[in-house]
Every structure is written in structure tokens, then in C-alpha cells.
Amino acid sequence: MEFVDTHCHLYEPPLADDVDGVLARADESGVSRVVVPAYDLASWEKVMVMKEHPGVHAALGLHPWVAGEPLDSARLRDALRECGAVAVGEIGLDAKIESPSMETQRRLLRMQLGVACELDLPVLLHCRNAFDELIVELREFAPELRGVIHAYAKEPMLAQRFLDLGMHLAFGGAVTRPGSKAGRSVEMVPETRLLLETDAPFIGLHEVPPEQVEPRHVREIAGTVATIRGTTVEAIGRATTANARSLLRI
Numbered sequence: 001m002e003f004v005d006t007h008c009h010l011y012e013p014p015l016a017d018d019v020d021g022v023l024a025r026a027d028e029s030g031v032s033r034v035v036v037p038a039y040d041l042a043s044w045e046k047v048m049v050m051k052e053h054p055g056v057h058a059a060l061g062l063h064p065w066v067a068g069e070p071l072d073s074a075r076l077r078d079a080l081r082e083c084g085a086v087a088v089g090e091i092g093l094d095a096k097i098e099s100p101s102m103e104t105q106r107r108l109l110r111m112q113l114g115v116a117c118e119l120d121l122p123v124l125l126h127c128r129n130a131f132d133e134l135i136v137e138l139r140e141f142a143p144e145l146r147g148v149i150h151a152y153a154k155e156p157m158l159a160q161r162f163l164d165l166g167m168h169l170a171f172g173g174a175v176t177r178p179g180s181k182a183g184r185s186v187e188m189v190p191e192t193r194l195l196l197e198t199d200a201p202f203i204g205l206h207e208v209p210p211e212q213v214e215p216r217h218v219r220e221i222a223g224t225v226a227t228i229r230g231t232t233v234e235a236i237g238r239a240t241t242a243n244a245r246s247l248l249r250i
């Protein structure tokens with residue numbers, strides 16, 4: 001059985017304090033590949049260090065929370081090529097924060113979406129309270145743009161709008177919480193667009209606090225997804241691994 005954690009901040013403590021242990025435990029659970037997205041510019045170097053571990057893949061980009069950091073398209077393009085990144089991320093829009101402004105976030109997002117299309121890389125998207133705004137931006141780059149709405153935890157109707165734009169949806173710890181909206185979306189996403197992730201160490205599972213979550217928990221998330229969809233964990237592993245491998249070309 002094989003799984004891919006398509007979103008894990010492996011360079012953050014406590015994961016960073018025991019990367020070899022974290023990856024060994026992941027491997028024992030069948031989680032053989034981990035995608036590590038950057039956050040701010042300072043994290044780019046950390047991502048490149050993580051990428052040296054077998055089974056670890058890099059994504060570089062600038063998160064909306066740090067949209068004020070200086071980044072131009074040439075620097076992003078060069079860094080993505082240099083480190084053999086499998087995606088641009090994580091990037092997106094967040095209206096829950098007041099600063100950086102939506103306009104600053106939008107400008108940065110557009111630049112990064114453009115580079116992703118130019119290099120034919122998928123994007124890893126973060127979004128809070130700005131889904132309509134995000135859809136407007138994604139439409140500008142459809143249908144060339146490929147990508148993932150990471151940690152998707154909203155209702156099926158919104159999920160459908162992202163599916164219509166060709167996006168994949170990645171589900172994490174939120175689906176393990178009884179009665180979650182994410183659970184209803186898990187039911188309706190076509191098998192070919194389904195991905196799994198932990199976003200460790202930032203999102204907990206029903207009975208695991210965020211700081212204890214590791215890539216190995218993807219197997220548990222897959223178990224919940226399998227129960228919701230009325231299938232086996234093996235089938236979910238097979239489908240989501242195939243999806244991750246073809247989207248990220250890993």
C-alpha cells in the first residue's frame with residue numbers, strides 16, 4: 001500500500017527536530033512520498049535541504065501571509081528550476097488577515113500563477129475567506145493551470161466550482177472530525193481529483209493534536225476517506241497516489 005502526503009511543512013519543529021524518524025515512520029505506514037511546500041523566502045533554503053531526503057519533493061512559492069516580501073518572477077523561476085521543484089506553493093489568498101492587503105496578495109498570486117503556467121508546474125493553493133476572489137484569478141489561467149486546493153474543508157457546492165476549473169482537492173485532518181463539511185465534499189469528488197495531505201504540523205486529526213501530526217497520519221486520513229466513500233483504504237491509496245504522481249510528475 002502506498003500513499004503520498006501532498007502537503008507537509010517538514011522543516012517546521014517538531015518535525016524538523018527528527019526528520020529521519022518522521023520519514024521512517026511515514027515509510028512504515030506506506031507513506032513513501034512527501035511534498036514540502038515553502039512558506040516565506042527564508043523557508044526556501046530549508047525546503048531545499050529537506051528535498052535531499054529520499055521521497056521528499058520540493059515546492060517553492062510565497063504564502064499570502066508574507067505577500068509583502070520582495071519576490072519577482074525571474075527569481076521565482078530560477079529557484080524553481082534550480083531546485084527541481086514539483087510545484088509552485090504554497091500560494092493563494094487569505095481574507096482573514098488584514099495585512100498584507102488583498103491587492104498585494106492578488107498581485108503576488110497572479111505573478112506566481114503566471115510562472116507556474118510558463119514552467120508547466122502545478123500550484124498548491126491556500127485559501128481562507130476569499131474563495132470567490134480566488135476563482136476569479138484561477139479563471140484567468142484556465143485551462144492551462146493545474147493545481148490543488150490544499151486542506152479543502154468546505155462544502156460540496158464550492159468544491160464543484162474548483163473541479164470545474166480542473167483543480168484537484170486535497171483532504172487532510174479535517175475529514176476525520178465527525179460531521180465535518182469536508183466529509184460531505186469527500187463523498188462527491190471524482191476519484192481522479194482526490195488527494196491526501198496532513199499540512200503537518202498545523203492541522204490536527206480528530207484525536208491527534210496538530211503538533212503530533214506527521215506524514216504517517218495520511219494513512220489514517222485515507223481510512224476515513226475510504227469509510228466515507230464506501231471503499232477500501234487500499235483503493236484510496238492506489239487512486240490518490242496515482243493522482244499525486246501524475247499531477248506532480250513524481
Ligand SMILES: [Zn+2]
Pocket residue numbers: 007009037090199
Ligand atoms: Zn501549508
